[in-house]
Amino acid sequence: MAETMLAIQRLTKRFFRRHQVVEVIRDLELTVEKGTFFTLLGPSGCGKTTTLRCVAGLETPDQGEIAVGGRWVFRDRPWLDVPPHRRGIGMVFQSYAIWPHLSVFDNVAYPLRLKRPRMSFDAIRRKVEEALATVDLQEWTHHPSTLLSGGQQQRLALARALVSEPSLLLLDEPLSNLDQRLREQLRFELKRLQREVGVTTLYVTHDQHEALALSDRVGIMMGGRLLQVGDPETIYFRPASPAVAQFLGCPNFLEGTLLDAAPAGHTARLQTALGMWRGVLASSGQRGERCVMAVRPEAILRLSEGLEAEGNTIEAKVLVHNFLGHVHRYQIQLANGPIWLWETRERLPAAGIIGGYVPAQEVWVMPDSASSEEPAAGWEGLKGVLG
Ligand SMILES: Nc1ncnc2c1ncn2[C@@H]1O[C@H](COP(=O)(O)OP(=O)(O)OP(=O)(O)O)[C@@H](O)[C@H]1O
Ligand SMILES: [Mg+2]
Structure with a gap:
């Protein structure tokens, strides 16, 4: 049987907005099998980023359990909340989030330099070169990161997310700042890369073409709930409801x-x-x-x-x-x-x-x-x- 890499149960998250409590995620249940590319697809404001932030540990859920690689990272009873850097997760968000004052090399090396016990410089160099080769940026290793184009900056962010060999990669609309041509090219590369590295990926987008093209499985999310989970052809040809079909x-x-x-x-x-x-x-x-x-x-x-x-x-x-x-x-x-x-x-x-x-x-x-x-x-x- 396939191994589960991410398991989310009963996940609920509320925010205060103008003196009111808004339930942004409601009783969400989700499992992602090891090695698969899973996409949360849904309209703006449906709770995709919030879900990702809960998994990453950047947001504290009001209720539920989250396990990564068979290990609890969050649990409401008894309370457990593992800090983000101990969850074995790599992240790329919508804004490039590269550090402009650092070189390409130093951007990727950054997470490795935080590791304890310390890694030797040679070990760091090897890992960084490997990660940059994976995203085809090796020629840029010693250049300032600001010289990179938008697409290259997103690839750099990806290299930085992969360098620690995370068991789970979280990608929040990583292609949305790019023009159409670059988007399609990177979409293709991202799929190839994910296959090559084999890292379990939870991807977030509101773009149906992107979701269908990239994913092994897609979860359709609306109003903080999952309406349907299935492989791309099933959700496309056999939608569970008119809302899914329309989306x-x-x-x-x-x-x-x-x-x-x-x-x-x-x-x-x-x-x-x-x-x-x-x-x-x-x-x-x-x-x-x-x-x-x-x-x-x-x-x-x-x-x-x-x-x-x-x-x-x-x-x-x-x-x-x-x-x-x-x-x-x-x-x-x-x-x-x-x-x-x-x-x-x-x-x-x-x-x-x-x-x-x-x-x-x-x-x-x-x-x-x-x-x-x-x-x-x-x-x-x-x-x-x-x-
Ligand atoms: N810190 C916060 N405080 C209050 N409300 C919030 C907070 N973060 C998110 N929200 C609200 O929660 C809802 C879901 O937001 P979220 O960012 O998860 O949506 P999304 O699906 O990622 O949307 P998009 O596709 O536009 O990125 C929105 O209505 C948003 O306004
Ligand atoms: Mg979002």
Whole structure:
């Protein structure tokens, strides 16, 4: 069985804000297996940084337990709070946090010089050179750190976090200060590096592309809670709720009623305002239950002339067209009102009604979140977004 590197239980953190207590993290449970890249993905203010700071020991939780590498680092009963530098953790935060008055070498050597018993200079030099080689900065060893570009400074911060060989690496939006091109390049390097070094990583971002591209597992966080944990393909194609689907960029939702019982992963028929949809995959549900259907823009296919689709068809008029390079994106008007998006490599005619269909396996049906406390993400929300 896989070894657990990080275990968080019942984690709760409250802050005082304008004479009020705000619960920023609520009863969070999370485990990260050794060697994996785990990402907390969620909107701004959902508590990602606070979670990371609790793990690092920079914030004291109000409740819960945190264990790193099978060793308690925080526990509310009986009280235990291991100081940050004894938790075996390396950190890189959003701001570069390199020391501008130190050289590249001294930036990386800094954490090693604090170690007791003292390390010899030769041992420090070897470790620093190794860490700088890992992030491909060896040529810069003796330069002032201020000469480095933004991307290089982030790599330097990474080298400094890795030099003590932490059992857990915490990365809080480390790429967010970089331009698009550098971000993508570093995203790629970060993944390679993590594989190479094999260090267990807890990564924080609000960027879904980054989370999907980098992670072995992703936890979707909203309002201080985890809504779903899974591998990238599961959370993308099989979101647990409309809120998760919407956060992962799915703009199309349609409410309906299940006409069959749908045990998890089985197909069912769904009665909607656009008629009956057959053979759609449902996350689970009772016959007669109100559900929400999610359809990704790229799943809507054009119905060519003479081709009969087996149900699940739509008729639409093009409202807006954007050329995105790799695809054309359309905002379209369906006969009975609602607005959908359509992504295709071919150009759709600008005038007249277009026939389309959605293969049943591309439709995903979830319980209606209106009945839960999650943020509403539905057809109405979509209308709001698209005007
Ligand atoms: N020291 C503090 N005192 C009071 N409130 C705080 C404190 N630190 C964080 N908060 C509040 O806790 C909530 C969560 O903050 P946190 O920084 O964890 O969010 P985040 O998910 O990292 O957001 P972002 O993506 O914008 O970085 C926010 O509403 C924030 O205002
Ligand atoms: Mg943050």
